Amino acid sequence: MTLIDVHLTPDYVARALREDVRAGLSATPKWLPPKWFYDARGSELFEEITRLPEYYPTRAEREILRARAGEIAAITKAHTLVELGSGSSEKTRLLLDGLRDRGTLTSFVPLDVSESALREASDAINVDYPTIDVRGVVGDFTAHLDKLPGEPPRIVAFLGGTIGNLIPAEREAFYTSIRDVLEAGEWLLLGTDLVKDPATLVAAYDDAAGVTAEFNKNVLRVINRQLGADFDVDAFEHVAIWDADNEWIEMHLRATRAMQVLIPEIHLEVTFDEGEELSTEISAKFHRSGVEAELDKAGFTPAAWWTDSEARFALSLWQA
Numbered sequence: 628m629t630l631i632d633v634h635l636t637p638d639y640v641a642r643a644l645r646e647d648v649r650a651g652l653s654a655t656p657k658w659l660p661p662k663w664f665y666d667a668r669g670s671e672l673f674e675e676i677t678r679l680p681e682y683y684p685t686r687a688e689r690e691i692l693r694a695r696a697g698e699i700a701a702i703t704k705a706h707t708l709v710e711l712g713s714g715s716s717e718k719t720r721l722l723l724d725g726l727r728d729r730g731t732l733t734s735f736v737p738l739d740v741s742e743s744a745l746r747e748a749s750d751a752i753n754v755d756y757p758t759i760d761v762r763g764v765v766g767d768f769t770a771h772l773d774k775l776p777g778e779p780p781r782i783v784a785f786l787g788g789t790i791g792n793l794i795p796a797e798r799e800a801f802y803t804s805i806r807d808v809l810e811a812g813e814w815l816l817l818g819t820d821l822v823k824d825p826a827t828l829v830a831a832y833d834d835a836a837g838v839t840a841e842f843n844k845n846v847l848r849v850i851n852r853q854l855g856a857d858f859d860v861d862a863f864e865h866v867a868i869w870d871a872d873n874e875w876i877e878m879h880l881r882a883t884r885a886m887q888v889l890i891p892e893i894h895l896e897v898t899f900d901e902g903e904e905l906s907t908e909i910s911a912k913f914h915r916s917g918v919e920a921e922l923d924k925a926g927f928t929p930a931a932w933w934t935d936s937e938a939r940f941a942l943s944l945w946q947a
């Protein structure tokens with residue numbers, strides 16, 4: 628059993644969901660934040676996405692981590708690995724191996740919104756890495772960065788391209804808040820998906836087997852269950868488009884007929900026109916120059932930039 632610090636109580640999470648659903652479904656156009664995809668079923672569907680032939684980012688990032696974990700350990704000599712949005716912590720093992728083999732690592736701090744995913748991952752790592760102190764934090768990486776334990780120097784890993792789910796203003800605030808919690812000389816390891824041909828990008832978010840469509844619709848199931856809503860999930864279709872101006876993928880749910888939806892727990896009634904789209908996720912793709920400009924603005928110094936063999940995805944290392 629590992630120690631877990633809980634900064635997200637069920638009550639806090641329930642209130643955040645209500646507020647997000649009220650704000651997003653009262654707006655024009657309608658939107659919902661992507662963090663509500665990830666109940667137990669949503670997390671499973673995401674794991675399934677990472678194994679799809681079309682969804683290259685996970686494999687590309689794993690290739691880079693496998694090749695570079697030793698270098699990351701040699702450069703940083705980190706004593707603590709903090710992983711934000713750790714999920715199953717599967718790719719993290721490559722980093723843990725590199726840092727442990729270098730002999731500097733004493734603790735691992737995974738942070739995730741899902742307490743169940745965090746407990747499972749922390750316990751497994753605790754068993755497989757008996758010399759490392761595992762200290763999980765249940766928290767929101769946009770709100771609980773000030774609570775990170777662990778002996779310096781720390782390396783904060785934010786992998787998988789999840790940074791792409793934030794709009795530019797949110798990214799700026801996020802990078803600045805990480806820079807603020809780190810001491811000078813500590814590290815950020817960032818995974819970013821790169822801009823590439825739109826057909827490849829769209830296929831990664833609209834797979835032939837329909838797993839991403841199920842993942843997208845899962846947010847409606849979460850709202851039905853948590854807030855007593857009566858979304859007819861089958862009356863929505865999955866849409867993934869490449870927004871060339873913003874250089875991001877946008878996922879929508881399109882109402883295939885006019886509908887009224889009741890959300891009793893927040894006393895809200897929502898109307899959809901036929902064809903109306905609800906925005907559920909952006910997944911921004913990056914160029915090296917853009918990432919460098921944003922991190923520089925937040926006060927980080929570049930230490931390394933690595934891509935996979937097909938230059939689809941980048942892993943970059945920054946020093947505070």
Ligand code: AVJ
Pocket residue numbers: 676684787788789791792831832839908909910
């Ligand atoms: C886990 C946020 C990195 O944006 O690619 C996968 C989530 N959405 N397919 C991404 C996701 C649709 C994924 N991240």
